[in-house]
Amino acid sequence: MGLKASLSKVYAAVNAKKITRWRKDAVSIQNKVLSELIHSARKTAFGKDHHFDEIKSYDDFKSRVPVQDYEGLRKYIDRVIAGESNVLWPGKPVYLAKTSGTTSGVKYIPLTKASLPEQITAARDALLNYIHETGNNDFVNGKIIFIQGSPLLEKKKGIDFGRLSGIVAHHVPEYLQKNRLPSFETNCIEDWETKIDAIVDETIDQDLRLISGIPPWIQMYFDRLSTKADGKKIKDIFKNFSLFVYGGVNYEPYRAKLEESIGKRVDSIETYPASEGFIAFQDVQGEKGMLLLPDSGIFYEFIPADEYFNENPTRLSLGQVKLGVNYVLILNTNAGLWGYSLGDTVKFVSLNPYRIIVSGRIKHFISAFGEHVIGEEVEHALLSVAKKEGLEIVEFTVAPQVTPEDGELPYHEWFVEFNKAPYDLDAFRLEVDKALQKKNPYYFDLIEGKVLQPLKMRSMKKGAFIDYMRSNGKLGGQNKLPRLANDRKIADELEKY
Known part of the structure; x- marks a missing residue:
């Protein structure tokens, strides 16, 4: 040594x-x-x-x-x-x-x-x-x-x-x-x-x-x-x-x-x-x-994610948090940031x-129909089914389709690049949909109530997301693809790939 x-x-x-x-x-x-x-x-x-x-x-x-x-x-x-x-x-x-x-x-x-x-x-x-x-x-x-x-x-x-x-x-x-x-x-x-x-x-x-x-x-x-x-x-x-x-x-x-x-x-x-x-x-x-x-020059505060957009949300210090609750992380720092909403959600x-995990972004969610699906839920749904079936995911993102053609019910549209793709994509996407229903009761109710149809999934060509990031000048560095969007700005561009 x-x-x-x-x-x-x-x-x-x-x-x-x-x-x-x-x-x-x-x-x-x-x-x-x-x-x-x-x-x-x-x-x-x-x-x-x-x-x-x-x-x-x-x-x-x-x-x-x-x-x-x-x-x-x-x-x-x-x-x-x-x-x-x-x-x-x-x-x-x-x-x-x-x-x-x-x-x-x-x-x-x-x-x-x-x-x-x-x-x-x-x-x-x-x-x-x-x-x-x-x-x-x-x-x-x-x-x-x-x-x-x-x-x-x-x-x-x-x-x-x-x-x-x-x-x-x-x-x-x-x-x-x-x-x-x-x-x-x-x-x-x-x-x-x-x-x-x-x-x-x-x-x-x-x-x-x-x-x-x-x-x-x-x-x-x-x-x-x-x-x-x-x-x-x-x-x-x-x-x-x-x-x-x-x-x-x-x-x-x-x-x-x-x-x-x-x-x-x-x-x-x-x-x-x-x-x-x-x-x-x-x-x-x-x-x-x-x-x-x-002890890193930051005083942390935590706002329950489901209260964040309220007029007077609850603000908690570290000693007041609970296990398993999604909180929006607020920072006060020795760089002079005060009451600063980082935009991340964390869960203890x-x-x-x-100890925390980062569960998503407060502005990255889908709630086009009141479901408020968050990043942690879509990641769990996709990865749990992929793991069970021995599949490998390269990248993915999800967006709502509010006004589909031909009088269809609305749905969530998933864009997924597989390294190892499913033999039956239709069966796979239905299993992912069931997994998401188990994670999010609001989504379950919307599917059961025929407000939404089960998700649809597009299998993207190899390198599609890199090509997309390149076309937007966001290839590399600290740039990251949002897992979720409540609109179709990213989804509509991804249709090219």
Whole structure:
């Protein structure tokens, strides 16, 4: 064992004590975080406007700080972008993370001297926690790769801005830099397909042991590696590959295809990073859910998803949540985001410690007929039936068909790309429909009441979703295909494929 590997186990043991404290004292840590956030921002423009000096309790905080999305905070963020200091957080941010929004177009999320280190530390803690739990630190001695956005940055009023993954690339710890791929020059390539081809050329003969990225883009990388290597499995290209770190989307829809490409099952760590903050990571192999990070400069709030669009929805702190309830996640951060609705829905699968799964997006649902079908439900319905029948799903999305032709009843239309397709697509789609009815009682009632007919399913050609993303300029990076839409904007375009 080399020096680096030996030291990693020492650091992992030290880190384990911090993780243990998080597991035991999460609620008290969160209370302290809220107090520190309010105190730090009391003299900012936002703090003055919302009377932070008068806040003595969480109830006081809720009465003064509204829940809002990016548009709600935009008047303050625009002042930050214009170069003003002490607007949302003391001073100016060190970066603006550029990200896309469903309603706001391009969004600029501040990263401050307080918040940026939390992003780096959380990613490091996830790896150290894995080493401590499993004893596996082999990846430390080999090459690691992060498939990410370009690290090239621009400036606005003296503030650097770019994609979060590109920003973070400038802050990879020194001890990982020598092991890290791809090269800076390759990472700077903007065109995604050109970049993937360059990464393949640069890595195919390397000793890659840890691979990190968003699953659909990792799959694209694996496909091109295999083609370049005359059809070899990834395990035969990278013989010591042992750890896959991912985030951004649910892994399960991609697991079967990725593992088929790899040729074996490897350990994986699920993470929950966002431009707005690093929220959680998987702390135990084989356990469902990710450990919520209570001491990362974020005070979390939770709104029951079925109340979110009410005029006065219930707002809960960590100590008030319950198991199995879909909550909309609200953030208050040391980057100056206040009452910020991230748009994600989460569900607690454990309260001791606090572990979550990401169950969907509050704006990604189908409720054209009052069914309010969410991402977690469609994923479960499709994947449970596919697993039972030994089928492999590459990608999928669902949309309502409200006005079908020929006087048919309305229905949900599923666009599915199979790696291994069903022998009888009609029988398969009926089984998926039954599974969805079991998960969602409103959908069941609409089918039973002949308001809807069972879902229809289109089998897409190979590469259809990549072609669609390419045509919209959203191939690669942090771009993700919505699982659900309450309209047919995506569906109508997918009909071309």
